[in-house]
Amino acid sequence: MNNNHHYIPKKAMVIVAHPDDIEFSCAGTVARWMKEEAEVVYVMCTSGDVGIDEPGMTRKKAAKIREAEQMAAANVVGVKEVVFLREPDGMLENTLALRKKLVREIRRFKPEVVITGDPTVVWATANYINHPDHRAAAGAALDAVFPAAGQPNLFEELAEEGISAHKVRKVYVTSWSESDTYVNISSTIDLKVEALKQHTSQMRDWDPEPMIKEWAAETAKGKEMGYAEGFRVVTLINDEDYAKMQENSDH
Numbered sequence: 001m002n003n004n005h006h007y008i009p010k011k012a013m014v015i016v017a018h019p020d021d022i023e024f025s026c027a028g029t030v031a032r033w034m035k036e037e038a039e040v041v042y043v044m045c046t047s048g049d050v051g052i053d054e055p056g057m058t059r060k061k062a063a064k065i066r067e068a069e070q071m072a073a074a075n076v077v078g079v080k081e082v083v084f085l086r087e088p089d090g091m092l093e094n095t096l097a098l099r100k101k102l103v104r105e106i107r108r109f110k111p112e113v114v115i116t117g118d119p120t121v122v123w124a125t126a127n128y129i130n131h132p133d134h135r136a137a138a139g140a141a142l143d144a145v146f147p148a149a150g151q152p153n154l155f156e157e158l159a160e161e162g163i164s165a166h167k168v169r170k171v172y173v174t175s176w177s178e179s180d181t182y183v184n185i186s187s188t189i190d191l192k193v194e195a196l197k198q199h200t201s202q203m204r205d206w207d208p209e210p211m212i213k214e215w216a217a218e219t220a221k222g223k224e225m226g227y228a229e230g231f232r233v234v235t236l237i238n239d240e241d242y243a244k245m246q247e248n249s250d251h
Contacts (some may be wrong), residue, residue: 018045026115149167182220
């Protein structure tokens with residue numbers, strides 16, 4: 001089991017389906033990385049525009065509300081850039097068009113790490129089926145990371161925008177039960193909770209703090225941490241090759 005929780009990337013990108021997905025899954029890790037001076041950008045495939053069940057609510061109005069909530073949540077942990085792709089909420093599909101949009105963002109920002117979900121998870125818990133948008137976003141993110149973003153002759157027209165192919169070093173997959181890497185978020189659990197609370201259209205009168213802390217404590221159990229977030233980590237470029245890439249890019 002890899003407990004390489006001290007690793008801090010210089011740049012990271014988080015790709016998810018909806019506003020609040022990051023806050024539930026990995027905002028504690030993002031907050032910790034930000035404290036260590038990492039640069040992080042969020043990419044939202046949808047704006048959660050069907051996620052407010054109120055009389056008279058329109059998709060346009062809901063999107064505006066939820067984008068503002070996500071910006072506020074990002075601000076809590078120090079993330080300044082949030083990209084909204086504005087795909088239709090509840091109807092997200094892992095298409096070549098979505099893959100290209102994500103490749104564009106990866107090549108533009110050039111993250112060392114991409115955090116996303118697990119597209120294979122359907123039966124998440126005994127009382128929850130993993131949202132199809134979550135699966136679609138995660139599948140598209142993984143397909144964009146490898147091999148697409150790093151292949152210059154794939155979506156080569158993006159070069160006309162002045163962006164070049166980029167190989168991601170590691171993928172952190174937020175995991176329900178298959179984690180092999182745990183990030184100690186004891187110092188940032190309160191920021192995670194505060195970020196989640198910014199999604200007032202979703203939280204309403206519910207205080208998420210007890211549940212979030214219970215989940216994080218359960219994840220940390222037996223790992224000499226108070227609170228943790230778990231990931232399945234795929235290392236696409238080993239340390240030696242990555243060091244050579246960095247050396248070459250500096251010349």
